[in-house]
Amino acid sequence: MSADARITMPACSIQTRAVRLFDRLYPPVLAGLLLLATWEFVIWWFKLPNFVLPSPAEILVAAANDPQNLLHDTITTIGEALGGYIAGSLLGLTVAIVFVAAPIMERLFMPLYVTINSVPMVAYGPLAIIWLGIGSFSKIALILFSVSYTVLINALAGLRSCDPAAIALLRTFGAGRWTILLKLRIPAALPWIFNGLRVAVVHSMILAIVLEMLGANAGLGWSIFKSTQMMNFVEAWVAVGMSVIVSLIIYSIVTRISRWAVWW
């Protein structure tokens, strides 16, 4: 129906787009409102105390009560996640290019990378903290390693994905190995790389939070751990909610960038 409208009434295209947007958005918004209403209703009906389930309003009030600490924790976690994420992405890309340029390196080091990564990353958490202390450095190092692996796997798959005929074509025009890498392989690998980068966002947030729970001076994970130990449950909800919001924001930024970079 909307397709018809576009053909017969091009002047209304903005309006139809708004209608379509509304059409797509109202069900999840409705579900969200229903969820919030059920949440409030359950608390009111069963008279739940706030250590079982605080109401959304209570959580917001608690968040507004101590913005300084919350901001400090949030910035710490974002800093760790982003620091490890950016360094890890660069490392993963570099290693992928080295592996493609020198296959012997891949045969030597890839099995080690795979073996180390066959253990869930969080299991290395205590080790990272013992080796590198409870500051931000241990979190950044572990995130760096995890992200570099995710990006490496995706970048390798992407760099291998391009058509051999296209490589042969460039070579007949006299293109060297580096030209082929820059003009053909890397652009062909971009969608794969960005796929890895998107997944890695979530990994780095998870690792930052989980490692902060093991030991830290500040951060959202530390706040979650501290407040559950002190039975301050509303505070735990504030930190959990904040970490959800932060990840959604970073994830949507990376998605935006990937749409812009991989416009085809």
Add this chain to the structure above:
Amino acid sequence: MSILRTAISQALLVCVVLVLWEGCVDLLDVSPDKLPAPSVILATIWSDRSALASAVATTLYEAIIGLLAAILVGVLSGIAFFRWRLLERMFLPYFVGSQAVPIIAFGAIMIMWFGNGIASKAVIAFYLSFFPIAVNTLAGIRTVDDGEIGLLRSFGAKPRKILLKLQLPAALPSIFTAVRLGASLALVGAIVGEWFGAARGIGVVLLTAMFDYRIPQLWAAIVLIGLTGAALFGVVASIQKKIAWWQTEA
């Protein structure tokens, strides 16, 4: 044949590294508190074998209960999404969005709700693996060719029969992909859940080894977690081979 050869050469390479590791620790006299030699780690696993085995069993139990519940509820909700379009449009965005969020942080709340025992870890393992399974079930059902559905319908098959005989089997590869992912997520969920508060499990071993500075124990736990994850993955893959035998992709 070439797969076998690369597997052998990779195993060899890992062995070489282990020998080098052992040699370096020996020659440079690195204290086991910094980096224990592989032989020390193995000796620790052997001498603590009964305690470690029961810890692994507890964690595995939590992960498997959570994973089984996630498969059941995940597949059912995938089917529900397929049947009721509005339900899909209302809730699927949240399911997809949950993949962009560290939902493991909710584990702290699960411990408050379900206590220090096995139940809370199973719940964490459940909700971590549940979302991808539900999403992939729906995606798998959707891959079925309309022509095949039309064919079955023309023979008088009811929607329920079409679902059971055609759509669900067709969705199996996609479901199994999510279950394999879910297996490792469930294990991570159980371990991290134990960090929030527990008396037993391999996550507890990891945590106490960190606090007491027993580095060989820490390494032993890491090795065992890796092996447990590989075993869980292998079991899921072999079940997939039995149930979805027509699918050649490993």
